[in-house]
Amino acid sequence: MPFYRCRLPHLYAPGAAVFVTWRLEDSLPAHRHFDAGSMTSIESFQTLDGLLDETRTGARFLAIPAIADAVTKSIQHCAVEMNRYELHAFSVMPNHVHLLITPHDSLPRILKSLKGFTARRANALLARPGKTFWLAESFDHLIRDRWEFEAIRRYIEENPVRALLVRRAEDYPWSSAHASLKAGQV
Numbered sequence: 001m002p003f004y005r006c007r008l009p010h011l012y013a014p015g016a017a018v019f020v021t022w023r024l025e026d027s028l029p030a031h032r033h034f035d036a037g038s039m040t041s042i043e044s045f046q047t048l049d050g051l052l053d054e055t056r057t058g059a060r061f062l063a064i065p066a067i068a069d070a071v072t073k074s075i076q077h078c079a080v081e082m083n084r085y086e087l088h089a090f091s092v093m094p095n096h097v098h099l100l101i102t103p104h105d106s107l108p109r110i111l112k113s114l115k116g117f118t119a120r121r122a123n124a125l126l127a128r129p130g131k132t133f134w135l136a137e138s139f140d141h142l143i144r145d146r147w148e149f150e151a152i153r154r155y156i157e158e159n160p161v162r163a164l165l166v167r168r169a170e171d172y173p174w175s176s177a178h179a180s181l182k183a184g185q186v
Helices: 041-054 065-080 107-125 146-162 176-185
Strands: 003-005 009-011 018-023 085-092 096-103 139-142
Touching: 018 107, 065 085, 065 096, 065 107, 085 146, 085 176, 096 107, 096 146, 146 176
Parallel strands: none
Antiparallel strands: 003 009, 018 096, 018 139, 085 096
16 A cells, blocks of 8 residues: 655555545635644644635635636546546635545656646646646545545535535536536536
8 A cells, every 4th residue: 555745644545536635825824824733634634624615815716717627627637538547526616626536546646747737727827837836735535435435525516515605516617516417418
């Protein structure tokens, strides 16, 4: 079972689904201090995700439709055209991204490629080439069973509703809930 550690530990199992979240550099305003000190990794994730959902300042480049579209298309392209992973759920929020995938390649390699490509594309759209776009590290969680898989899939697809961006998950255009609805209408 591959393992590596940055600030957070990262553990992977071949063929297992994984929940991944990463955020924009400077997505939490300077006055919003986040101290994960005595929290478990799940508590830390939930607290940070709540802060990201409620903040209306800090970097929010993913709220720009052209950038959210580019990230969404890249996520789907990596799954369908490149077969880098099986895509189960995603949500591109204004300042962070959630994915539920089963990787067909090393997760660090997938994320480096996906984050690198989308950062260059977004920075080109923003006319700020070479600037840091994504925070280097991401949160990942190995899925342990079917119940957890379904709970996380719902968590990802309902994130825009919890963040008060839409009333119904399928109304959020940069998510698998919307993509599933659209696919069903074709």
